[in-house]
Amino acid sequence: MKRYHYVIVGSGLFGSTFAHFAKKAGKKCLVIDKRPCLGGNVYCDNVEGINVHKYGAHIFHTSNKEVWDFVNGIVPFNRYTNCPVANYKGKLYNLPFNMNTFYQMWGVTTPDEAKAKIEEQRKEALEALNGREPANLEEQALSMVGRDIYETLIKGYTEKQWGRSCTKLPAFIIRRLPLRFVFDNNYFNDSYQGIPVGGYNKLIKGLLEGVETRVNCDFFEHGAELTDMAEKIVYTGPIDAYYGYRFGHLAWRSLSFEQEVIEKPNYQGNAVVNHTEREVPYTRIIEHKHFEMFGDAVYDNAKTVITREYSTEWKPGMEPYYPVNDDENEARYKQYKALADQEENVIFGGRLAEYKYYDMAPVIEKVMRCFDN
Secondary structure: OOOEEEEEEOOOHHHHHHHHHHHHOOOOEEEEOOOOOOOHHHOEEEEOOEEEEOOOOOOEEEOOHHHHHHHHHHOOEOOOOOOOEEEEOOEEEEOOOOHHHHHHHHOOOOHHHHHHHHHHHHHHHHHHHOOOOOOOHHHHHHHHHOHHHHHHHHHHHHHHHHOOOHHHOOHHHHOOOOOOOOOOOOOOOOOEEEOEOOOHHHHHHHHOOOOEEEOOOOHHHHHHHHHHHEEEEEEOOOHHHHOOOOOOOOOEEEEEEEEEEEOOOOOOOOOEEEEOOOOOOOOEEEEHHHHOOOHHHHHHOOOEEEEEEEEEEOOOOOOOOEEOOOHHHHHHHHHHHHHHOOOOOEEEOOHHHHOOOOOHHHHHHHHHHHHHO
16 A cells, blocks of 8 residues: 555645545545645745746636636635736836727727728738748738737837747747737636735645645655655656656747836736836736735835836746747657656646646646546
């Protein structure tokens, strides 16, 4: 008899949700994390009474009522609605692209005027293509939204995100650019969205209630011991690391953060402001209090906390955030996936182990379906 049914490597949403359902099914689990805290990238620091999203902004959104009811059964969620703003050379534009954006861009006030302006600019780009398919992200974007929106709101931001020119990025990255011809700044189309009341640490604490945990525990330092203790390993770390990088490193984009406490109650008036100008080195500024404080409550705390977010090329030793899903890396991932599929006593799950970008709700739904079966 093993000491645990599951040793779960990583306490992010996949690992914590798996532990929750496993415990509910009568299984004994140990959750480990190499960091000194639980929660993976949804972990929050409390700074000046404000929950600061330490590893980047996380906004929960879903149209799956089962998932929404599940997380609200752990901790109630608030009414936060994601309405980011773009700052280009000091002028502000609403996102996603909607009638407010088109009015700010051109002064148009009706959907017909906005459509005519976009079609006029698309025509120029389509004529330049002369019937061929777009060869890169720049051509793709120009053919969809025209030059004004592309150069103001897409080009600089995208080049900062990916660390390379839009003419060097594949067209498929931006196949979909939703245009809304209504005055609606709600970024998501999902039926439900919000932030856990009291922050994401409460969600993780609730998921892991009654589950044994260890922090500052690196699986690769204690792997043999941990494997001996468990009937199965649930691994949520980078899949290439699990196999000792035998086919080489998978490529990622990483992030770095610059946090500042500001002696005023309200810095930018919004949780998320994207800086789309190429010359501004950071991609966005997050003002964390706006995720959980609304209206006059913003002014109850005389201080605010902002984080400037920078996108960087990943190197070994850095935190991996976004997979680079080009042909070379997809081929490499398939080699690792073929090895993983042969494992009888290891379950691979989550963003790092599956080399796939996940929103939070689909991660939880995937674990729920695992336990359905």
